Amino acid sequence: MTNEPIIRIKNVHKYFGHVHALQGVSLDVSKGEVVVIVGPSGSGKSTLLRCINRLEEYDEGEIVVDGIPLDSAKNINEVRKEVGMVFQQFNLFPNMTVKENLTLAQRVIRKRTAEEAGEIADQLLIKVGIPEKSDAYPMQLSGGQQQRVAIARALAMSPKIMLFDEPTSALDPEMIKEVLDVMLALAQEGMTMVVVSHEMGFARNAANRAILMDAGQIVEEATPDILFTAPTHPRTKEFLSKVLH
């Protein structure tokens, strides 16, 4: 891990009408770092994540990803090529097979040939453990399998950064582990990851840093062990007492 930040977020504000969803958030993420974000519902976790690849526009402040400031439309598409995103609802393309899901953007955006893209897709499907599902349609897969395909689809673009927005919260409990295992392996390979998730186990095993957000602000950040066991801020304590029932 080097110390040069690959994501620089400086004093970002975001309003939805009257809702002040992000209230001056600043955060640096280094190359190879894994950051887990926790916080109560509506605290702005998704909004922050979505600002990093500009699925959401912010109203004030500055975000620089891999040296590219998120300002012009051209830069935004450049950044999106380098930033993979995994959604709670998978968002696979239902009219395409698994393989087509994995190759479409490679061909359209990365301009890879069908063979190149196909090979990369095959390798990634092996990596996420479902090579036999290449010709299946998303409908025919379990939730855990769909989410692993979604991870593979994002990885197929060879991103430098991966964003995860509650990747396991739409899954049945027995499928959560298979997805977390894939994410853990990815973290161990040195992928830069920003993960919104309340899976404490994953955070402890994989994350360098854990962050608590509340009411559009970063309230506390520390290593996962410290944040989850010995938080200093009262709002962190309150949140954790609710999560750990």
Added chain:
Amino acid sequence: MTEQLKSKPPAGDKPLARIPGAEPSARIDAWWWLVAIVVGLIILLVVIDNETYWNLIVFVWDGIQITFGVTVVAFVLTLLAGLLGGLGRLSKNRFIYGAATLYVELIRGIPLLVQLIWWYFAFPVIIQGLGRSLGVDALSNYQAPAIAMAVLGLVFCYGAYMSEIYRAGIQSIPKGQMEAARSLGMNYFQAMRYVILPQAVRVILPPVGNEFIALLKDSSLVSVVAVTDLTRRGREFMSTHFNPIETWTMVALLYLVMTLLSARIVGWLERRNKFER
């Protein structure tokens, strides 16, 4: 349309059950019966009174071609106009949204016949007036070609309705699809082309198919603005032979054959574009 939240066991390849009467063959039968009746009637009439009916069919044959040609050309252009209008109605740009909305609302409030008459009789006068005030001879001598004006009128009108079909179809695709496509680095148009529209096609095919059939029928209105389509040729035949019952019965049957064939093609396209979400 909601997205699948919970995982489901993999669906088998076989349908769960066969519902009697819902098999494709049942619908094919109904359609074949209709076609058989209509075509049978036409043949019967021709056999009974060959002189009148066969002469009529020969006489209106070029009208049938014009009706078909006008409909197909107008329809293809309508698909494009509707796409533009539909995307405009979904635009975040206030100006584009406003222009598209104005277009749709204006057009939908005016009878098609009035629109066709306006394009044929009023529009050329405006062009000529412009030409005179600008001193451009080519414009001041402008003569409206009947067929082109008719197609223009049909496209303008049907494009407005088509815009709403596209808009609804695109909106029916979950927002996450666009976000997934954009997060993979696609720009708006790439995401539309490769991800959203292929899915929306399935949703909009039935109403678009209905529009084609409606357009085919409404194309008879162009007979009022000097286009020699099937309806106008029918009127010409009647005015020389004074046989309204024979003429308009046969014209109606000929339209029926065309709409039935269209319905068949639309149904076939719909089945081809089905996929499970």
